[in-house]
Structures are given as structure tokens and as C-alpha cells.
Amino acid sequence: xxxxxxxxxxxxNIKTKENLIVEGIDVSxxxxxxxxxxxxxxxNEELQEEIGALPGGEFIHRCWQCGSCTxxxxxxxIEPRFNPRYWIYLxxxxxxxxxxxxxxxxxxxxxxxxxxxxxxxxxxxxxxxKATAHWLELKGYTEKSPSTxxxxxxxxxxxxxxxxxxxxVLHKFLHKTKQxxxxxxxVTIGRNIAMRLPVKWGLKMMWAQVFKPKTKDWAxxxxxxxxxxxxxxxxxxxxxxxxxxxxxxxxxQPKLHAAE
Amino acid sequence: xxxxxxxxxxxxxVAYYPGCALEGTGNGYDVSTRAIAKExxxxxTDVKDWNCCGAMEVKNIDPKIQxxxxxxxxxxxxxxxxxxxxxxxCNGCYHNLKKAEYDLAHDPKSQEVxxxxxxxSGHKNYEAGQAETIHALDWLKATVGEEGLRxxxxxxxxxxxxxxxxxxxxxxxxxxxxxxxxxxGSESTSxxxxxxxxxxxxxxxxxxxxxxxxxxxxxxxxxDSDTSTxxxxxxxxxxxxxxADVIATECPTCHSGLEMHQxxxxxxxxxxxxxxxxxxxxxxxxxxxxxxxxxxIHTNISDGMELITEKRLxx
Numbered sequence: 001x002x003x004x005x006x007x008x009x010x011x012x013n014i015k016t017k018e019n020l021i022v023e024g025i026d027v028s029x030x031x032x033x034x035x036x037x038x039x040x041x042x043x044n045e046e047l048q049e050e051i052g053a054l055p056g057g058e059f060i061h062r063c064w065q066c067g068s069c070t071x072x073x074x075x076x077x078i079e080p081r082f083n084p085r086y087w088i089y090l091x092x093x094x095x096x097x098x099x100x101x102x103x104x105x106x107x108x109x110x111x112x113x114x115x116x117x118x119x120x121x122x123x124x125x126x127x128x129x130k131a132t133a134h135w136l137e138l139k140g141y142t143e144k145s146p147s148t149x150x151x152x153x154x155x156x157x158x159x160x161x162x163x164x165x166x167x168x169v170l171h172k173f174l175h176k177t178k179q180x181x182x183x184x185x186x187v188t189i190g191r192n193i194a195m196r197l198p199v200k201w202g203l204k205m206m207w208a209q210v211f212k213p214k215t216k217d218w219a220x221x222x223x224x225x226x227x228x229x230x231x232x233x234x235x236x237x238x239x240x241x242x243x244x245x246x247x248x249x250x251x252x253q254p255k256l257h258a259a260e
Numbered sequence: 261x262x263x264x265x266x267x268x269x270x271x272x273x274v275a276y277y278p279g280c281a282l283e284g285t286g287n288g289y290d291v292s293t294r295a296i297a298k299e300x301x302x303x304x305t306d307v308k309d310w311n312c313c314g315a316m317e318v319k320n321i322d323p324k325i326q327x328x329x330x331x332x333x334x335x336x337x338x339x340x341x342x343x344x345x346x347x348x349x350c351n352g353c354y355h356n357l358k359k360a361e362y363d364l365a366h367d368p369k370s371q372e373v374x375x376x377x378x379x380x381s382g383h384k385n386y387e388a389g390q391a392e393t394i395h396a397l398d399w400l401k402a403t404v405g406e407e408g409l410r411x412x413x414x415x416x417x418x419x420x421x422x423x424x425x426x427x428x429x430x431x432x433x434x435x436x437x438x439x440x441x442x443x444x445g446s447e448s449t450s451x452x453x454x455x456x457x458x459x460x461x462x463x464x465x466x467x468x469x470x471x472x473x474x475x476x477x478x479x480x481x482x483x484d485s486d487t488s489t490x491x492x493x494x495x496x497x498x499x500x501x502x503x504a505d506v507i508a509t510e511c512p513t514c515h516s517g518l519e520m521h522q523x524x525x526x527x528x529x530x531x532x533x534x535x536x537x538x539x540x541x542x543x544x545x546x547x548x549x550x551x552x553x554x555x556x557i558h559t560n561i562s563d564g565m566e567l568i569t570e571k572r573l574x575x
Contacts, residue, residue: 055323074475078490108484110491111316112475113432117449124433130320146483147320154317158329162311166284173482185524189561192523196558213283215311217382221332224380225325228373232322 009035044096051091053239054134055232056127063088069115069125075108082108084115084125087132099132100141107133107145138240149176159225162215165208264445267402274399275343275391276304277333279353280312286350286512288556292541293349293396295555299548300404304347307333308340313348313356316479316513324373330360331374334393335386349396349541351511355429355436357393362436364388395430396541397454397510398447406461413547415463420571422543423469423504423535424455425495427514431473455508455540462547467502471495478513481520489528492521496533505567508540515539519561537562546573 013036019028044050051057063085070076070085082105090099109129116126136142144152153172157164174181194202215221237243282290297304310333312318314326334357337346348354363370365388378385404412431449434440440447447454452473456466474495477488495518499507509515518537525531538560545555546568557564568574 055319074477074491075487078487108480108487110475110477110484110487111479112428114428114475116433117431127323134320147480150480150483151317151320154315155321155325158312158314158318164280164284164312164315166280170482177483185520185527188527189520189523192563193559193561196563198558201559208284213280216309218311221311221377221381224377225328227380228325228377229322 010038013038040095040097042097043094045094047094047096047099048092050240051128051131051135054131054138054236056124056129056134057131058127059121059123060088060091060128060131062121063092063123064121065089066120068118068120069123072114072118074110074112074114079105079108081105084109084129088123088125088128091128091132100136103136103142106136107142107147109133134236135240138236138242146177149173157212159222159229161212162218162221163213165212167205167209168212264402268405270345271302271347271394271399271402273303273343274305274345274347274394275307275337275341277307277310277313277337277346277348277353277357279310279348279350280315281350281352281512285516288559289349289512289515289539289541291554291556291559292539292545292550295545295550296400296541296548299545299550300408302399302403305341305343307337307346310336313353315352315356324370325377326356327360327363327370328374328377330356331364331386332378332381332383333357334360334391335378335384338386338390339384344391346391346393347396347399348393349510350513351395351427351429352513354393354395358436360386361388361391361393362438395510397430397458400458400544401454406457409458409461409544409547413462413549416547416549416573417459417462417464417543417571420464420543420573421467421503421505422459422464423467423499423502423507424459424472424540425469425499425507425509425514425518426452426455426472427478427509427511428473428475430510455510459508459540459543459547462544464543464547467499467504469499469502469504471498474498476514476517476521478511478517481513481517485521485524486528488517489521489524492518493525493529493531493533496522496525496535497531499535500533504535505571506536506538506543506564508543509537510540516561522562536564536567538564549575551575 015034015036016032020031048060052060065085067085070083073084075082087099106129109126111126113126116124119125133145137144137148150173154164154169171181278290311329313333314329318329319326334346337343346357348357364374375385431452434449437449440449460466475491476495477491481488507518515537522533542555542557552568
């Protein structure tokens, strides 16, 4: 499927009429299709600077629009609308409303780094995708994506204890995204290995649930990282001209401070 | 050129960083790596009181925290273990330690944040160049080597067709792996071959597999499962089309991704594939005459016991 830079004609702008009378003259049959005119007026001239202020977006200004990133992209191969080069173009031009049209797929970047490998200008498109997804959430255009919910639960455990516990990540993630734990494929996997696993393993997994893996003397690191996150969050909000969070846990601040 | 004999000696005694995955879902990788070390008389000393390297998730919250987490692991190895080679079998850990090394050598802002967080956390700061991070592939390639494997295994894997799957984080982005792409003897980021070399030395037949460094969608195994299933299915089907009996893996995220989405592809898309999935250390372990249970093969989701019996790989 070809990629149109400026999709000026969109399906919702095409008006087809069976019977049409213009200024008293019946033009039915001759003029049945019209295209509603459209003008882009809401440029955000700061858009590139806003994305550039978020982690990963720092090098967006280097882009030459060669398209190597999209050409190399893993997700583009299965979802043609996923187009890093096009989004970088929109951001650099300040087409905020155009960018927001793709708000529900930008988070799907799998971080395979094929784009970063291919990019001749060291734009780090993978970072730009993450910064853009982050920006959409901070600006309130999207709810937290499943990916963000996963990242936050994962990071919360690391920050709290220094290590993660696999089953806790799985369980908490499914709970937070309102998915059942007993999904057919997970049940099949569980059943397959349960038949072969030694009893010792089952006990070990239960043990890990009660006594979660921890790094010794982690408390100071935890405090240092938490302070750093709060400080960075304030920087990001300032760069996007958003209000400072009123309380510690606002809707879009990473929820990493939950009691352990 | 690095002196090959120097490496062979140096890597015989290394700091071992298993990471969270190898203590959880990737346990078979840990068990088989340790079993091989024991068999080959290589010394692994766990990094004392290690923490998570940040995996793929923490960088999406803030990349500098990931750099700090990885730097702390390196600091523990250097200052507590008093060792200067860290071996990480997990691609994610290996990638992050390499990335931290690169950032600390080139980016003043990363140096500042890491120094600051280290001082607040009350441990010594890690400075670039104090330690060398290697993968399990580098470790085996330099110590036992192809010649050693040829002698020890006597071609035990003959008749086993293997698709070698390296994944993303072992090769990309290339700038964090300065020792790769250095010509003959070094690893390649576009066409990696260390795993192929080791398994071929043990007698395996490596099939022509075009998706060695394709992405399995591991970052979104749970958060965007349909995308992951499609990507994994590509890999599984390509391996089958290449005639492989088994896919050899070197990353716990890829490994569990392949195994889990093999089941999911059948359940949700009705696409069944029969190719088995094993860690390359499990396959090499079999070649060295170690029993499958000692290599944790029974803890894989993909049941490889029938294949092992059929190919006469039992000790």
C-alpha cells in the first residue's frame, strides 16, 4: 500500500449525493461526488521541541526523511499504518492534529531497534516512538497504553525491591488491564508444564510469591531513584507547559510509588 | 586484534550475572549454563547482591535509570567481586550492560546521573572501562572453542537440524558493540554466527535460516499479544520451512516468547507448528553428554524429549 504524505482526501470528506440541485439547476447524475475542503490551522510550532524534551526524542531534529526506519520497521511489516518516518515528518512540521490521528498505534513499537540500526543520521527512531507515545499520554490524548501499564508495573517492582518476580508481573498486569488470568493459551501452557515439572519447582514458585526476590541493602537506591523520577516528571511537564501535578499521584505521573 | 589465547585464559574465571529472567521463566538457561561450566571446568562467581539491569521496561520510564541499574551491577562486579569480566547469558542483561558501558564512556549527562544516584545509594560509582561485559556465546567461543567442542563431543549432534535464532538485543543497535564487525574472528551484527559455529563444531547441521535477527515482539508479549503472535509465527514457520528440528535460542525473552506464542498461535489463529525450542546451552549440554533433566529441558514449555530420544542425544 503506498504511503501518502498528506492524505488530503479522506473517506469522511467525500460527499456523494444521489440527487442534487445547485442554485435551482438539477445537476443529478452529472455531479454526484464532492470533496469537502479542509485547512490545517492548528499548527503546534513547539511540537518538535516538546517531543525532543522527552527521553528518547532528543535527536529528532537530525532526520532527513530518508525512510530507512520505516523500511526496516518490524511493526510496519504487519501494520502498514505504523510509519515512523511519517510521524517524524508530522512532528517536525508541527501537524499535531494529524499526528494525533494515529494515537492508538504509536505505542505498538516493539523496540527491536532495526530503525536505529538502519538510520544514517542517528535519529534513534525507536526513542522517538517512545517519546511520542509518552507525549500522547502526558497531553491527555490517550489513556495509558497496555505497554505503559506493563512498564510501570515492571519498574515499580524493580524500584521497590531491586528485582522482579515473573508471576507477580503477569498477575498484576492482567489484573490492571482487566484481563482474565485463565485465558485459554495461558491455561494450556500451565497444564503442559505442570505435568512435567518436578514438585520442587511448584514449591519454589510458591516460595517466591511469599518471599519475593530482593536485592540486599536496596532502600537507599530506591529512595534515590524515586526522587529522580519525581524531578524528571516535573521537567517533562514544564517542557510541555502542563500544570505541575497537584498531588504526588496524578493520573499521568508514573505510578511507581505504591506501597510494597 | 585481541590475543585469542589471552581471552581463553581470562574468560575461564568470570563474574556471572544471571539476571531476573534466569531465576524465573528462563531457569532452564541458568541451569544449563551452570551445568556446562561445571562440565568444562569454567569458574562462574555470581555477582554479589545483584539487581535487575532494567530490562526493556525501565528505559521507557527513564533511560538514565536503566543506565544506573546496569552500572550498579557492574559496580558490584568490580568493587565487591573484584572481577573485571562479567558474563551475562541473557540478551537483555547483556545489551543493557553494554549500553551502560557505551553511555558512560560517551555521554556526560549519563555519567552525572549515575554518579549522583550511586553516591546517594551509598556504593562506589562505576566508570567506563573498569569491566568487560561478555555474552555466554563469547565465553564459550573463547574458552572451550570450536576445536575443544569438536574433540569433546565427537560430533554427537550429527543429524540434528538447528535454526539459530539470535534476536534483537544481541546485535542492535550496533554502536554499543564496538568489538563486533571487526572482520574475521569477530561477531557480525548483520549476520551473527557464533552460535552457528559452536553448534556446528558439536556436529549439528545448521539450516539456512533467514530470520536469525528478526524480532519476536518480546517487548509486548503480554501488552500487545496479537502482534507478538504474528511475529513469532513468522519465525516458527520460517524455521520449519528451513527444515529445522529445533530453534536454538540465546535469550530468555525470545525463548519464552517463542514457546508461549507457539501455543497461542495454535489456540487463537489455528496455526500449529511442531518445531522445538531449546536454549543453545541446552543443546551444547546434550552434545557434551549431560542428561536432559540436568539441563532443565523438562522445564521448557516446548517438549523436546521425543526429539532427544529420536536423535540419540541421551548420555
